[in-house]
Amino acid sequence: MPSKRHSEESGETGIDLAPMLDFVLNLLIFFIITTSFVKAAGVEVRRADAETAAHRDDGNILIAIRPNGEIWMDRQQVDLREVRGQIERLHVERPDDTVVIVADKASKTGLLASVMDAVRSGGIQEVALGAAGSSGE
Amino acid sequence: MLDFVLNLLIFFIITAVFTKELALEVQRSGAVAGQKESGSIMISISAEGEITLDNRLVDVRAVRANVERLHALKPNYGVMVVANQNAQTGVLVQVADQVRQGGVENISFGTSE
Numbered sequence: 001m002p003s004k005r006h007s008e009e010s011g012e013t014g015i016d017l018a019p020m021l022d023f024v025l026n027l028l029i030f031f032i033i034t035t036s037f038v039k040a041a042g043v044e045v046r047r048a049d050a051e052t053a054a055h056r057d058d059g060n061i062l063i064a065i066r067p068n069g070e071i072w073m074d075r076q077q078v079d080l081r082e083v084r085g086q087i088e089r090l091h092v093e094r095p096d097d098t099v100v101i102v103a104d105k106a107s108k109t110g111l112l113a114s115v116m117d118a119v120r121s122g123g124i125q126e127v128a129l130g131a132a133g134s135s136g137e
Numbered sequence: 138m139l140d141f142v143l144n145l146l147i148f149f150i151i152t153a154v155f156t157k158e159l160a161l162e163v164q165r166s167g168a169v170a171g172q173k174e175s176g177s178i179m180i181s182i183s184a185e186g187e188i189t190l191d192n193r194l195v196d197v198r199a200v201r202a203n204v205e206r207l208h209a210l211k212p213n214y215g216v217m218v219v220a221n222q223n224a225q226t227g228v229l230v231q232v233a234d235q236v237r238q239g240g241v242e243n244i245s246f247g248t249s250e
Contacts, residue, residue, distance in 0.1 A: 017139065024142055031149035048230035052237040053159040065226070100160045103226040109182070110222030112229070113248040116165050128160035131230050 042075035045104040050131035061090055061099045062130070063115060067106035071115060080114055087122030102130035161233050164245040177217040177245070178207050180232060184223040188232060197231050204239030215243035222248050 041064035063083070064072040071078050073086060090097060099119050103112050112129075119127050180200065181189045188195050190203050204216065216236045220229050233244055 021139060021142075024139075024146060028142060028146045028149065031146065047159075048227040048234075050159075050161055050230055050234035050237075052234050053161055056160045103230075105225060105227030105230075107226045108222060109220040109224045109226055109229050110248055112226050113165070113222075113246070116246075120165060127163075127165065129163050129230060129233065130160050131234070133159050 040075060041072045041102060043070075043072045045102055046106070047102060047130055047132035048105050050133070053131040053133055056098070056100065056128060060094075061087070061097050061124075063099060063101045063119070065101065065103040065107045065111055065115060067104045069108070069111055071111075080111070080118065083115055083118040084122040087119050087124055091123040097124065098126040098128070099124050100128050100130045161230065161237070162242070162244075163233055164243070165247075176213065177215045178204065178211070178241070180216060180218045180236070181249070182218065182220040182224045182228055182232060184221040186225060186228045188228070197228070197235065200232055200235035201239045204236050204241055208240050214241075215245060216241045217245050217247065219247045219249050222250060 041062040043064050043066060045064050045066060062073065066072065071080060071083060073083070074090075078086060087099070101112065101115055101119070116127050179190075183189070188197060188200060190200060191207070195203060207214070218229065218232055218236070229246070233246075236244055
C-alpha cells in the first residue's frame with residue numbers, strides 16, 4: 001500500500017528536464033570539439049627517453065616501428081611500400097594532420113629513415129620522432 | 138531526442154583521447170655519410186651505437202657539453218646527425234635530445250650504409 005501511494009505522488013510532481021538537457025548538450029558540444037581523432041598505431045613500443053620532448057597537440061597520425069621491423073599504423077600492420085599510399089589517403093581526408101613516428105628503442109635507424117621518406121613523399125612534411133618524457137610520462 | 142543526445146554524448150566521451158604525443162622535432166636530410174654539409178656540426182652514430190663528434194669518440198652524456206661548446210663558437214650552425222642504418226633508434230633519440238639540451242633546435246638526420 002505505501003508503495004502505491006508513493007508512485008501516485010511522483011506522478012503528480014514530475015521533473016523539469018530542461019536544465020538537464022541544456023547541461024547535456026553543452027557537454028556534448030565540448031566533447032565534439034575536443035575530440036581529435038588520433039589514429040593510434042595499435043602496438044606498444046618501448047620509447048626512448050628524452051628530456052626535451054615536447055607535447056604536440058597536432059600529432060595525430062601515429063606510426064609505430066617495432067624492433068623486428070614491423071610497421072604499424074591505424075591499428076594494422078603495414079608494409080613499408082604501403083605507408084606512402086596510406087599517408088596520401090589520410091592526408092586527403094584531413095590535410096592538417098601531422099605524423100609522429102614512434103620507433104622502438106631497438107629498431108633500426110635505416111627503417112626509420114625509409115618510413116620518414118615514405119611519409120614525406122606521401123605529402124606530409126611535418127614528421128616528429130616520438131619519445132618518452134624523463135618523468136616517465 | 139534526449140535519448141539520442143545522451144547516446145551521442147556517451148559515444149564522444151568514450152572515443153575522446155586526451156593523451157598528447159610527446160615528440161622531438163627532427164628534420165630529414167638527404168645527405169649521406171662523408172658528404173659534409175656546409176654550416177653544420179656533424180655527429181655520426183655507428184652501427185654499434187658509438188657516437189663520433191668532431192673526429193672524437195664521445196659518450197652520449199658528453200654530447201650536450203660538446204654541442205654547447207661548438208654552438209658557442211658557431212651560433213649559426215645546425216646539427217647534422219648521420220646514423221648508420223643498423224644503429225638503434227634509441228641512441229638517435231638520445232643524441233637528438235642531448236643536442237636540444239645543448240641549445241641547438243635545428244637538427245637534421247641522415248643515414249649511412
